[in-house]
Amino acid sequence: MTKEEEEEKLELPKVLRAKKKELSEWYHQILFLADIVDIRYNLKGMNVWKNYGYETMLNLKRYWDYVFKKNGLKELYFPQIVPIEYCEQNPEWWSGFKEQGFKVIAGEKDEIQGALRPTGEAAMYPMYAMWIKTFRDLPLRAYETVSSFRYETRHTRPLIRDREITLWHEIHTVHATKEDCLKEAQNHIEYYKQLWDFVAVHPVIVDKPGWELFPGAIGGIEFYNITPDGKAMENGSVNILGQAYAKKFNIKFKDKEGKENIGWQVCTGNGARLLAAALIQHGDDKGLVLPPNIAPYQVVVVPILFEKEKEIIMKNVEKLKEMFENAGIRVLLDDREETPGRKFYDWEIKGVPLRAEIGPEDIKKNQVVIVKRNDGKKIAIKKELFISEANSLLKTIQEELLKKSQKETAERIGYADSLKKMEELLEKGKCVKINWCKKGECYDRVKAVKEGAEIFGSDYYEKKKGRCIACDEETDNLAYVAKTY
């Protein structure tokens, strides 16, 4: 999509499109209306994070920092320009990015200085090779959060396919043995499950088809979220690199006997797509529905003002705000000179989990009226119980959103035991689970059924006895078929 087309799609300031009917338009509009990003920055695939969106994303980032560091991963930072000679140490890797690569020039003669990092390997591994000398230096377990740059020629879509992929994290670990390497991959999967829980979205976890692995890798696990239209969004991958990259980048270590060995590696990465998954999963026709964990404001306090009682109501809402702050709840007091209706509308678009209202009636009754954004339920709570109730409501909302996501993800996936049934389900906008024997020719036959739909992986955990949908061979492997983002 060109920048102009993207802008047209916004059709501001019209009312938000219905999410169910026009998901793609809804997504573009809500990013703008809820102040997540501004796409009017005049470069394709490069957008401005507005404050509300950025704070939401930073809550997620802070959580991955917490999870990674708690588990002993060390945060590092590598320069964003990668020397070409580093890139060329792994020609296969580099050729994969050459066309999609931004290069950086400078100086009087516009000499090439390097590549703008498409991903971290080529920046990091030459340094890893310097740092790792003996078995004592292993495991090396590190990560960084930084932008990645891809000169995408396909349609771009904010947070989903950007040319500057902002707030992208990469974990890169090196181990002495294959066993340690495989164990580490399991750790990364566990960290990612925590991130998915944090945004209250239920992912599908798959084994990559062998031919889609990084060149030389010995395994790859990918996370996908299934959107309401049955499409699958790749959303985080754990790549068991084995020794392929270590060989290219010369990551070697002396073992206890002084013998030289090659390191075993895992690399794992994801970023703002996690947020995109949450926005798309939880939002509704009124706007965003943010999980309390990532909401910049977990509660918005709205005074219902009448001239006569203005002073006492303002005193009460200010006190309420203070109570929230003291309880560690992120709160905003909306004291703008707007009608309550206007304020409700604004904060519904932005998806604030709880709205607390205080009007003259509530003061008489010594209560606060609270409205849950996710289901619109209105609850009157006595003031003295308020903080504990608010805390438990936030927890409840987080759980409700996750349960809803689990349920809906299951509903978005249908099982087919024939290509005909598979096609029907795809037509209905479902993601389809099939038995598949893992052979390339059967992959191709499945892919030929419906344009754009293909196998994106095999369920990492679930097995089911059956016959390959294409060749009828017995197999317990379950694969997923869908259009992908």
Next chain:
Amino acid sequence: MTKEEEEEKLELPKVLRAKKKELSEWYHQILFLADIVDIRYNLKGMNVWKNYGYETMLNLKRYWDYVFKKNGLKELYFPQIVPIEYCEQNPEWWSGFKEQGFKVIAGEKDEIQGALRPTGEAAMYPMYAMWIKTFRDLPLRAYETVSSFRYETRHTRPLIRDREITLWHEIHTVHATKEDCLKEAQNHIEYYKQLWDFVAVHPVIVDKPGWELFPGAIGGIEFYNITPDGKAMENGSVNILGQAYAKKFNIKFKDKEGKENIGWQVCTGNGARLLAAALIQHGDDKGLVLPPNIAPYQVVVVPILFEKEKEIIMKNVEKLKEMFENAGIRVLLDDREETPGRKFYDWEIKGVPLRAEIGPEDIKKNQVVIVKRNDGKKIAIKKELFISEANSLLKTIQEELLKKSQKETAERIGYADSLKKMEELLEKGKCVKINWCKKGECYDRVKAVKEGAEIFGSDYYEKKKGRCIACDEETDNLAYVAKTY
């Protein structure tokens, strides 16, 4: 300096050079030995943040996030590539960066995509122009933390002059009136004072000479730290842009009467130089001395092990570590299989503020021996008093470091009332304070005295009656003369 020369300077693994005698070498060595940055990344002026250095820097960054947000500044993020047409909206600004600019190319024909951001104005202000329509949209008070890129042709020096300037923050605000704009500049000065206190370094605050202001700006305040050799390091600047940039970038607003007005702007920025100032100010011949506020570990616990009592000592140090953690003190238990001496050495290089030792004698006496990194004082503390004592010691160290910095900064500055005396003081490695009438010709005469030494600004607060050191005219303006970084 070339990369090779830089590497040579490290002369690893020899012992750290004496800081007083060879400050520049000491600085290069300590960055490497204390795991702050690794300069072996093969691009001039681009270095890898190692974990210890990065965590130190992130503690500082977290604090500026805290200060800025507490004061209502909103964090944003703008793409790192700036469209050339945005740059060209302010030709004066752009021409200043053209030679030092990195440009980004991509696509089959290597088309120019934009400039790699040298600083934020050209990326931000075209968006500001879209966001600001009426007086209701003002003030706009925002900041971002992001890398800046300069193709420096001069010697580079890690954290001080880099080609990728990492963890750089920029505050950009827009106001309806000049008065608001000037008031905001004062706010920024106050925020910066808090950052300087946080790293326990005493800055010199100056008014920029008029001809060094940003083109069209109406004022500029700069922070400098004075290093032990009497040199001045520019370290943060508050630029009162007035309306100059707003005119170029079309930042206009309708006032209450519907009349169109031009916005008033302040932009303010700094980054890792603050850390460099702290490392240089506090370090000694044994290594770094980190202020507790930014130290990744505020305490390192070292068990003094003898085979017989090993178990009970380990139990005690582990409990101690837990106590620290529960008290919110950042702690590391060094349980490596190394001698205590080796551990002391390592953590002295890294500048951990407190070292806590427990040996068999201490267990008998129910005490912990604590050593302050900044002055080497050894204190035995009864175990039950330990946490409160440790907390108060950390506070004390922070204060001691700041006081020492205030005292030493004062000692590094001498006053001269003649050019001859000024020259003598400069020869002695002092920064020199002089009376200066603010005229350009007198500036030139001062500059001619000693190569490399020049007036870098006038004291922002202090006035003193006297006569211009060059023309003998009466003036109460006090200027600073030094070699600058």
